[in-house]
Structures are given as structure tokens and as C-alpha cells.
Amino acid sequence: MACLPRAGGVRGVRAGRFALLLVLLAALSGLACGQVPAAVAAVAATPASAPPQDEATVRIYSRKIATFRAPFLGIQPPGRASRAQEAIEDLLEAGGPGVVTVRKEPQGNVVLVDGAFALILTPEDVDPLRPDKLDATTQATVAALSRAINETHEARDQGRLLRAVGFSLIATALFAFLAWAVVRLRGALSARIGDLLAQAAQRARGAGQPLWEATRPHAIGQWLVRAASWVLLVALAYEWLVFVLQQFPATRVWGEQLGLLVLRLLEQLGGNMLRALPDLLVAAIIFLLARALVAAVRPIFDRAEKGQSGPTWLDHDLAAPTRRLVSVGIWIFAVVMAYPYLPGSQSEAFKGMSVLIGLMITLGGSSLIGQAFSGVILLYGRVLRVGEYIRVGGNEGTVLSLALFTTRIRTGMGEEVTLPNSVILANVTVNYSRTVQGAGFIVDTSVTIGYDTPWRQVHAILLEAAGRTEGICAEPAARVFQTALSDFYVEYRLVCQATPQRPLARAELMHLLNANVLDVFNEHGVQIMSPHYFSDPAGAKVVPPGDPYAAPSRRPPASSASAESVPTHAAAAARPPTSP
Template sequence: MSLRIPILTLLLMMLASSLHAASEEVRPETAVLLESALETAPVEIDGQLLFRVRGVSSFPAQQRADAIRERIEKVAAEPSYPSERLSAEVVGNVTMIMAGQATLMIVSEADAQLEHTSRDHLAALHLSRIRQAIDEYRRSRTSDALVKAGLYGGGATVILALGIAVLLVLNRWLDKVLSRLLKNRVHAVGIQSFQILRSETILKAFHGLMLLIGVATIVVSAYAYLHYVLALFPWTRSISNDLFDLAAGAFEHMGKSVGASIPDILVLLIIYYVCRFVLRLTRHFFDAVEQKRVTFTQFEPEWALPTYRLVRVLIFAFALIVAYPYIPGSESAAFKGISIFIGLVFSLGSSAAISNLIAGYLMTYRRVFKVGDRVKVGDVTGDVIAIRLQVTHLRTIKNEEVTIPNSQILNGNVTNFSSMAVTPGLILHTTVGIGYETPWRQVEAMLRMAAKRTMGIVGDPQPFILLTALGDFAITYELNGYIHDPHAIAQIHAELHRHILDVFNEYGVQIMTPAYESDPSEPKVVRQEQWYSAPASSGQRTEAETANDGASPPALADQQPAGWRAR
């Protein structure tokens, strides 16, 4: 075999000399940095790594590695040339590994510095690895080796087919057995009569999980089969190594990611349990405040629950702020983008909800009203049946439920009929118009008598009368009486009006109509014998009427007012 030194060999020698000369002029610390930054490439034969080589800008490392590999394979493809005849010759500042007259590669001082060893030692190591690679290259391509590899490959194929068949049968058998065991034990998940997950859905999910496990097992078996069979033949051994490196790289990356996340996960667990402990302690404290076992001045017990809810939100917010940097993936652009999007949607779509929420807490601490109070909000009058963070529910006197946003309540006027009803009492009032010819003392006495007959109007403090207007045709009297039951305002009002009509009819005093035309021939009053005209009956008399039976009218009853007639 005649091998000649190519022109490329001379170029490599010149490059090696220049690299050696340049390395001698560079300071040691600078040389270390340059060597760590240099690109290297592997020299592989049939998927087996021999060594790595460096390159220069005019002859990159990958091109140099490919050239060395091609020359080694060319020598290995000549069975007549024994590997023992390979030699290492020193030429100037480099060592050349020769195959007869052909140069396989050049080892320079720069290559030795990259491996942190001497040039002669590195050349000897490379020479030994090249000889082993040539022998293995020839041995793996013999007829016996290829037949053996084919038999092993065929056996692996049979084992894979049998394994897949067994896995399929075993998967079906396990699916049937476990389905029978779980069929009577799996129940639907729901809230009362509403089913969130039906039992059939849970069983289908279980079947899908078993199928997924079977498919994953077959995929792993096929991967192991390909890795083994491809490694049997020299031409596909590099593909087998690539498959292994791909899987190993994926598992290595996953392992590093999980390992790097373990400290953050431990910190998150600590934050979780600390937050849980603080919440429990806070709940016990406010429960004690609500039950009056712990008291504070100027702090009402009914404020305990809403205050706890507010403090709980603050604790959650603080815990989230502390835990955010430790959440895996929190530094990624996708996580930040989703966080910004959620914050934007929350800020744009929840302005009204937040205003109602803040208004709910402000109403609680301002003691505007409480559950059970009779209030008037705008045009709605009713009893407070529920106070939520967002809205307040009222039940009107017509038994209608009205929902009012808390922000509307906070920004409007609220009349609370219950806050002052017990002490000193809620003042119930009504007005009547009486002619000028009737003495005002008589009118006030009759109004007090009507108030006294009315159940629900207390005697202490005493009712009082105000003259609110001296009109064109009548004097306007306002009767004011104290009550303690704000929920009976309508009933007390109605009963008071009935007694006013009765008292004024008893004493023949006419209540003025809205307009005056002329004096009527008779006063516009209802005589007592006509009070129970059909279909009314005396059985409908009130307790106050029964108590007044037999009472004689005062002397002022003899004074009859002048006549009036309605338009």
C-alpha cells in the first residue's frame, strides 16, 4: 500500500507550529482562558469516541475531526495493513502519527496543553486508541460478527413481539379484574343531589389510565429494542448512541430541574404551614372576641367575623408575595405574561366588585345597620335579612326581597328606624287639618285621646302635638307619639288613623277636606250609631274601644264646628 503525504499534512504542521509559537507568547493565565474558550470536536469511529481535537479559525475543530476520522477509516478498510505498523514520529515541534508514509494526525504542543499533559504522552495515548479502533472496526465487520449480530437482533425482535403480546393480554386482564373490584366501590362525587363526577366517568378515566400505562410500557420496550439492535451493527451504532444520549439528556435535564426545585419546594411547604398556623391562631382569637371572652373598648363583638376575613386576605396576600419567587417557573416569560394578563383582567373587570367589597367593610365598621333592622335605602323600605361583602338583602313590608349593592348604600342616604327605637323611642307622626272655628285645645285633647287608644304608642314619653301650619282654610296639627317596635310602623299608623277618625266623629269635629266651597247644611261627620253599618259589626271593635265603653264625652264636645262641604 503506497501512501503519500498530502498537502493538508503540511498545512497542519504549519498551523501547529504557529499555535505553539503563539501559546509561548501568551501569559499563563491568559492561555488557560483561551483554552477553555476553544472549540473542540470528537473523533468517533462506529459511534465510539476516540478523543477530542481542537481547531483554529482557518481549520475548525469539526473539519479537523472529520479529516482524521476519514483517514483512520481508510486505513482500517485495508485489512492487509496491520495496526501494529502505526507509528509516532517527531518532526520539529509536532508529533506525527503515521500509517506508513500517510499521516493520520498531528499532535502539537497546543493539543497537549488542552489535555494538560506532555506532547509525547498524548501522542502515545492517541496512537493506542487509533490501533484499538482499527482492530475493532475490522473485527465488527467480519462474517461471524455480522451473523452473530443478526441472530441477536432477530432474537431481540422475537422477544419484543412476545413482550408486546404479553403486555397487551396482561393489560386487558388487569383492566377487567380491577374494574370488577372497583365497580361496586367507586361512587359519584357530588354535592347533595348534584353530581360533579359520575361513577361511569371515574371508571372511564381509570380505563384510560390503564391504557396509558400499557402504551407507555410498549413505547419504553420499543425504545430499548431499537437501542440494543442498532448497537449490534457498526453502521448504526452511532444512531444507537444518539438515542441513548437523547434519553439520558432528557432524564438528566429533568433530574436537574427537579433537584434545583427541591429547595424552593421545601420553602413553599414551610410558608404554607406557617400561614396555616397563623390563620388558625387568628381565627381562634377572633372567635374569642365574638364570644366576648376577649373584649376591647370601641370594638363591637359583631365586628370580629368581618375583621377576621379582612385579616385573612392580608395574610394570604403576604404569604403569596413571600412565596412568589420560590414558585417553580415564576421567572419564566410565560409565567410573567400570564400573571400580567390575570392582573389586567382582574383590575378591569372587578372595579365594581372591589368598590362594593370596600363599601361592605366600611358599612360594618360605621355601624350603619345590622341584620334585623328596619331601614330605608332610597325608595326601598324593609328589614335587613343578610349583609354580604358585595350586597345587602332587604325584605320589604310587602314580603319582597330586594338586593342592593353596598357601594350604592354607602353613597346614598340610609334611614335606620331600629337604631333609636328602644331608647328613647321612634317618633311616629301624622297630620290633620281642622277648621279655625274649632278650639286648638279641643283638637289637641282629641289627638292625645286617639294616641292613648292606639296600641303600640307608649305613654312615657307623652305624645306631643305641633301646629305646623296656619293654612287658608284650616290649621295643620301634627301628632307625634313614641313607639318601640319599628317593624309595626304601618300597623300602628293605620290604627292611629282609625282612632283619630273615631274620636273626631264622637265629638262632632269635622276633619277638613282638601278644598273649600261653602258651608254645608250639616257637619261632615259620622254619627256613633252609624259606626257599625253593614257589613261592619260591633264584634270588630278594638280593645281600646271596649275600654272606653261608658265614658262620657267631655264638655267641649258640645261645641260643634261650622259646616263644611267637599267639592
């Protein structure tokens, strides 16, 4: 029986393993007798029915030599990889020239090192996901094994190791010098770039004022230089580490993989970007169409807002919010249509982020959505309008703006109050401007007078006070009402209309009206006092007989109807008022 000779002097060879290799080589050599030894036949027949195991890889100095994907002669891939690695290590320890050759056999390609058996590759070991043939896989294995053998010889050469150490020290010194230079230059560049940004900010002034604070450009310059320096330091450290790792045989594979990491990452990113360009083009076209549509409908709402022309159903005060709602609707529709074309939209991460955003809106956006719907109801329900004078709860003033989420009003004292729309919708709103004739608002004040004062006199006094007040409209005329007949007094309410001219008009108008009420009551000797009794008075608290028309009221003509009507203006004090 002929067999391949093995290099002498191999240490740690067990007798059983050596015998198995002899049997295996005898079976592959195709002896002249044409018969397979009984031992090989027995080994091949027994475990043939065993299920195949996972693939296994042979590595020398962390370098991939070959990958076994199928059993051979009953030996599973992990066993084949273990035996092949032991055989190669033994051959490398023998210290031969390391010549790698290939011999083709019916069962596969046998790889030899210095004429000794190293491993065998079968057609089943070829990666089924790649179009490589057995010969191409064998050539890749031979190249990797030859490189591993050369690295083994290099690792045993002290001269080469010392040269690698020297190159590494030189690279380390160069890296340290460059890092020091980057750190030193960072301070000077920060100041220089900060000065340039400050000069640019001084040139680009808005409304006579600088766009940035004096310290902001320097802070931005420092941040930019610091970020650039860190990027440069990381790049230098990366190149230094790759260079040093590639100097030594034991770490050369790591250096090669690390060196290709960034290139592969950039290649992957570039490929993904190129593949995503058609979808990005479609998404860009959708967004451009949406922008064009928004620009097309904007002039229609602008004309309606200015009162020039527009849809008959759209008031000028609803044009701006309607335009915003239409624009938001168009953009939302565009986002929905462009979503499938966005890169990564079908990935699990993108879907998870969409679910997270939806959950956040559902849990935390209920109040925001409620505010928005309240604003829509206020806008299109015509509850309020800009310029109207309203009272909501304890706040009253002129409506300055009515937005989707909040409403701003200016009080009579000149204070600006922002009210959430949901608060307005949940409270009773009193509108003093909706029922007036023309521009303006309703002004009212109340007094309580005892029962011993003629009501006609009180009416005339209040109307005269309204007539003296500048800003009270003559038309429609002021009116006085008895709103309550309490236990000890009568409550009178003066209601009139005023036209606002300034933001403080209502506060000043109320001040002037109350001042005139006090003056007129004092002029006619009538006390503004609400009596309270702890015991019955000596006499009845009634109007004295013969004095129902105390000044400034006057008795009506005899021809007038017996049922008196309420006087309507202070200028009518010359004619007697009538009862309501």
C-alpha cells in the same frame, strides 16, 4: 522521508488530500533529519493570523467521536473535522480489523486506525469548562471510535442484523400483548374502583346524606383508571422504542440517548429538589409562624364577638370582619417574606407570571378592589349594622349580614336580596332603626285628605289607627305631621315605632296599620280621597264653621294654651290634640 502506510484499496482518495496527509504526518513524525518540509512550513505560516472559528464535531453513526476547538496548522476546526471524518470513513470502508492506537507527538496525540492516520488532538481541543486533560480526552475519543468501528462491523454482518430484526419483532409482539391487556383490564378495574369509592361514600355520610351523587364515584374511578392506563401505555411504548432503537447500529445512539432522557430528567428533578430543601424549610417555617400568629389572635376577636371581653375600641359586630382582615394581612406578609425562598422565584418564567398576575389584577380587579374598600367603609364607618332595617334605592329590609364585598338584607316579604357594597355606598341609605329607642324600626304611612276635613280630626283618626295596630310601640308615641299643603289636598304622614318579632313583621305590620287606617276613616265617615278640580266649585272648600273638632277629635280645655301641639299617641285621642 518516512511516513505511516495507509491501507490499500481505499476508494475515493483524491491526490491532493493524500498529499496533504503525507505532509502532515511527515511533520508530526519527527524525521531523523530534524527538518520540517518547506510545504508544511508554508502551510503553517500563511494562515496563522486567521481568526479562529467555532468548534466542530466528528460523528460516525451519529456517535460523537471528537470535538475540535482550535485550528491546527492553519486549518480551522470545521476543516479539521471534515478531513478527519473523511479519513475515518475511508478507513472503515477498507474493512480492516479496526485496531485503534494512539501515538504521542509534540503537537498532540495522533489517533491511528490499523496504523493509519485518523485524526490528531491538540491541547487546545480540550474542553476548557471541564477539568479533563489531553490524555483523558484522547481516551474518550479512542473509546468512542472503537465503538463506532464495532458498530460498522455489526452493520455489515447480516446475521447480526437478522438477529436484531428478530428481537425487535419479539419486543413489538410483547408490547402489543401488554397494551391489549391494559386496555382489557381498564374496564374491569374502572367498575371495581367505582364500587369501592361508592361504598366509601356511603360509609362517610354527612348529616344523613351521602357526600357524593350516586354516579360520581364511578366517574371518578373511571378517570383514575384511565389516567393510570395511559401512563402505563406511555411507559411501555417508551421502553419498546428504546429497546428497538438499540438493536440497530445506525439508531443505537438515539436509543441510548432516549433511554437516558428520563433518568437524566429524574436526576435533575431530584437534584433541584435537594438543593431547594433548605429554602423550602425556611418558607415552611415562615408559614408556620404566620399560622401560629393567626391562631394566637383569633381568641381575642372571638371573645370580643361574643361580648365577653376584648379591646374597648372593637365592637362585637366588627370583631369577625376585623379578625378576617388581620388574618389576610398576616398571610400576605408571610407570602411576601417567603417569596424569595420559593423554588424558581428568581427565574424569568416566575417573574413573567408575577407580572402577568399583577397586570390581570390591575385591569380586571378594579371593581373587586372598589367593592372591598366600600365594604371597609360600611363596616368601620358604622353606616349599617346587622339587624337594622334600611332602605337602599328601591330595596328595603333587615340587614342579615355585612361582608367585605356584599350585604344581604331580608325584605318585609321574606325575600333575601344581595346588594354590592359599592351600590350601597353610591345610593342614599335610609336607616329606620338607627334613631329608634331600643330595638325596632320606624313605620310610616301617608294619606291625602281634602281641605274641607278638619286636620285635627285626621290627626285623631291616624293616631287611633296606630293605637289599634298590634306591634306599634306605645313608647315612644306615634306622631302625625302635615308634610305638604298641595293645590287640592293636605298630605298627612303617620310616623311610629315598631319592634320586629318575625321576618315578615314589617310587611304584616304595614298591612295591619293600613287596614286600621281604612277602618277608622270609614267609621268616622271621612273619605280618603284627593280631590282635583276642573272648575271653581259652587262653595269654598273649607271646614264648616263651628265644626273644627269633628269626632274623634275633642275640643281642648279652656285653660290650655291657644297654640295647640301635635297629639302623640292614639290613646291620647280622649284629650284634644293641639296644633304643631
